[in-house]
Amino acid sequence: MGIIRKTKSVKTLLEVFEQADSALSVVELVERLHREMNKTTVYRILDRLEDDGTLHSFMGRDGLKWYAKCRGCTASQHTDAHPHFQCRDCGKTECLTLDVSIPSVPNRKVDSAELLLIGLCEECLL
Numbered sequence: 001m002g003i004i005r006k007t008k009s010v011k012t013l014l015e016v017f018e019q020a021d022s023a024l025s026v027v028e029l030v031e032r033l034h035r036e037m038n039k040t041t042v043y044r045i046l047d048r049l050e051d052d053g054t055l056h057s058f059m060g061r062d063g064l065k066w067y068a069k070c071r072g073c074t075a076s077q078h079t080d081a082h083p084h085f086q087c088r089d090c091g092k093t094e095c096l097t098l099d100v101s102i103p104s105v106p107n108r109k110v111d112s113a114e115l116l117l118i119g120l121c122e123e124c125l126l
Contacts, residue, residue: 009037013045017055022094023068023084025060051075058084058114060093068095081113087121 016024016032026046030039037045046067049055053073060066066084081100086093102113 009041010045010049012036013042013049014054017067017069020068022092023058023066025062025064025066025093027064029067053077058116060084060086061088061116061118062091066093083115083117085117085119085121087124088118089120089124092121092123 012033013029016029026043029046030042033042046055046057050057050067053070053075055067056070056073057065057067068084081102083096083098083100084093085096096117100113100115102110104110
């Protein structure tokens with residue numbers, strides 16, 4: 001998509017991500033923003049921000065789509081391939097700053113890959 005209009009709804013959604021210290025599920029975003037915008041608007045903005053390279057998404061162990069801020073991505077290429085971690089007790093879900101090498105596959109073009117690590121976060125370990 002390239003250029004996204006910075007409407008009030010877009011700014012509100014981006015503020016949520018600026019304040020977040022972990023990934024957010026689409027369900028959580030809809031619940032948090034239900035007073036400012038309807039569910040359809042949340043989904044539409046998330047899709048646009050992902051197309052624009054501002055956010056990336058991945059599937060959690062619960063089958064929900066999760067979103068987090070991109071680092072260095074553009075509308076034409078998502079470059080921040082990294083694993084995600086989801087705590088099986090508290091549900092905290094976060095991007096891990098680990099380098100992941102996506103293998104090339106003969107006679108195929110890999111556009112994206114997802115790696116979700118599931119276990120206990122540092123708080124639940126205690």
